Amino acid sequence: MSRRFVNQHLDALAAHDPSKLPLTKNARYTENGQTLTLTDGMGGPKVTFGTYKLYFADPQAGQVGSFGTIEEHGHPVILGLRLKIDSNPKNHTNVISEMEVIALRKTAGVFSEPQRLVDKPIFHQALAPFERRPRAELIRVANSYFEGMEAGTDKNTPFDKDCQRIENGQITSNDPTSKSEITRMSCGAQFATGFTKVITRVEERRFPVVDEERGMVLSVIRFDHSGKNKTITWADGSSHPVNPPFDQPFSFFIAELFKVVDGKINRIEALVTPVPYGMYTGWPAKK
Numbered sequence: 174m175s176r177r178f179v180n181q182h183l184d185a186l187a188a189h190d191p192s193k194l195p196l197t198k199n200a201r202y203t204e205n206g207q208t209l210t211l212t213d214g215m216g217g218p219k220v221t222f223g224t225y226k227l228y229f230a231d232p233q234a235g236q237v238g239s240f241g242t243i244e245e246h247g248h249p250v251i252l253g254l255r256l257k258i259d260s261n262p263k264n265h266t267n268v269i270s271e272m273e274v275i276a277l278r279k280t281a282g283v284f285s286e287p288q289r290l291v292d293k294p295i296f297h298q299a300l301a302p303f304e305r306r307p308r309a310e311l312i313r314v315a316n317s318y319f320e321g322m323e324a325g326t327d328k329n330t331p332f333d334k335d336c337q338r339i340e341n342g343q344i345t346s347n348d349p350t351s352k353s354e355i356t357r358m359s360c361g362a363q364f365a366t367g368f369t370k371v372i373t374r375v376e377e378r379r380f381p382v383v384d385e386e387r388g389m390v391l392s393v394i395r396f397d398h399s400g401k402n403k404t405i406t407w408a409d410g411s412s413h414p415v416n417p418p419f420d421q422p423f424s425f426f427i428a429e430l431f432k433v434v435d436g437k438i439n440r441i442e443a444l445v446t447p448v449p450y451g452m453y454t455g456w457p458a459k460k
Contacts, residue, residue, distance in 0.1 A: 339440075
């Protein structure tokens, strides 16, 4: 289901022809949190497809998605896509009711390295039965990442010892080649320092796609940076400066994909774009 609808959406985008999509009457499209028509925003430039594409699906919730690379008028873009698929009882067909895009455009000042995104087999691999967890547990594990982030601790989050995170194509944890000490650390070791306190709040947490077979959870959230503090205190009691841009109010709009194996976070791939402080991400979080 995931590949067919995602590819159908992308083909309609490249053709600048939304009529190619099976849409509900009130189908809604957002791009970086803003409601648009399908002929506006990304529907305007000439679009060509890159080589990177990662699919994920949640048949129970009728949600599918992908991360991939495209070009708009030759400019590289990392694209996150989420689709909500509804069943049409009148003719037993499936139709799209929700379309959510996160587009990372370097021309808009986003840190992004789409050329470094390569296929990671672990995201495609189905889990053995003993490695799987029910959807409620997968959501709990994903949410514990944000709980630990706000608290500045690794104690809330079940990290695999080899956990690695990639943000906008850049490895930001567990990179042995990095010159930065913090980037060489695993996800859990980073959290243990308390450095994540630079993020004031993690808001509007949504978990729309839970791929139980492969242990994947897509979360869509907003990181708020209030800009109130010029220093933060790490877990060892040491004081560290809050450097620009984190010393002024702004937010990140983020799509974060977790791979959970045997109840532990093994891999993270995130799409991160700056937005005005406190900006609504476009879709309500379910209570």
